[in-house]
Amino acid sequence: MSTPKIYVREIFYPGHLLMTQGEVGVCAYVIERGKVEVFTNTSESGKTVLAELGPGSIVGEMAIITQEPRSASAVVVEESVLVRVTADDFADGLKTADGNFQALVRVLIERLRHANNFARTAAILTAAHMGNASIDSLEHDIKNTVKLVENKIAVDKRQAFRAEVFPIVKTLLNVLRKYS
Numbered sequence: 001m002s003t004p005k006i007y008v009r010e011i012f013y014p015g016h017l018l019m020t021q022g023e024v025g026v027c028a029y030v031i032e033r034g035k036v037e038v039f040t041n042t043s044e045s046g047k048t049v050l051a052e053l054g055p056g057s058i059v060g061e062m063a064i065i066t067q068e069p070r071s072a073s074a075v076v077v078e079e080s081v082l083v084r085v086t087a088d089d090f091a092d093g094l095k096t097a098d099g100n101f102q103a104l105v106r107v108l109i110e111r112l113r114h115a116n117n118f119a120r121t122a123a124i125l126t127a128a129h130m131g132n133a134s135i136d137s138l139e140h141d142i143k144n145t146v147k148l149v150e151n152k153i154a155v156d157k158r159q160a161f162r163a164e165v166f167p168i169v170k171t172l173l174n175v176l177r178k179y180s
Contacts, residue, residue: 005092008084012076018059021073025063027086031055034080040072048175052077064090065109115164139173 009032012018018029021040029036036059038051050072053059063070064087094105146165153161 005089007089010082010084012080012082014076014078016076018074018076018082019063019070019072021071022069025060025070025087027084028058028060028064028090029082029084031057031059032081032083034082035077036074036080036082037077038072038074050171050175058085061085062112065112111160111164114161115168138176139169142169142173 012034018036019025031053033055036053037049038053038059039047039049041047059074060070062068064085094102097105146169150158150161
C-alpha cells in the first residue's frame with residue numbers, strides 16, 4: 001500500500017498574482033477558501049475577466065495537463081487557502097491509475113486541447129470582426145465554424161463536442177456583447 005500524497009496548502013492575500021498568461025505552468029491550485037479572478041490581457045481590449053472562482057474550483061489546470069503556456073492570468077481577490085498540485089503530482093497520480101482510467105484521462109486531455117484551440121480561434125475571429133461586422137454576424141460565423149469542425153468528428157462523439165464547445169461560445173459572445 002502506498003503512502004498518500006500530502007499536498008501543500010498556502011495562504012494568499014488579495015492582489016497576489018498566482019499565474020501569468022503565456023508563462024509555463026508548473027502547478028495548479030484547488031481553492032479551499034477564498035476567491036480567485038481569472039483574466040486575459042490583450043493590447044486591443046485590455047483586461048477581460050473570464051471567471052471568478054471560489055471554493056472547490058481549480059485554477060491553472062490547463063497548463064499542467066496540456067503542457068502548453070498558460071492561456072490566462074489569475075489573481076487572488078480575497079484571502080484564500082489554496083492547495084498546490086504540481087505537474088509531477090498529476091503525472092504521478094496518472095501513473096498509479098488503472099489502464100481504463102488512464103485512457104479516459106488521455107481522451108479528456110485531448111478534448112481539452114481541442115476546446116482550448118477552439119477558444120483561441122474564436123478569439124482571433126473576434127478580433128478580425130471587431131469594427132467590420134456585428135456581434136450577430138460573428139455569432140453566425142462561429143456557429144458555422146463549429147459545424148465544420150463537428151463534421152470532422154466521429155458521429156458518436158459529436159454530442160460531447162457540442163457540450164464542451166457551446167458553453168465556451170456562449171460565454172465569449174456574452175463578453176463581446178457586454179463590451180461592444
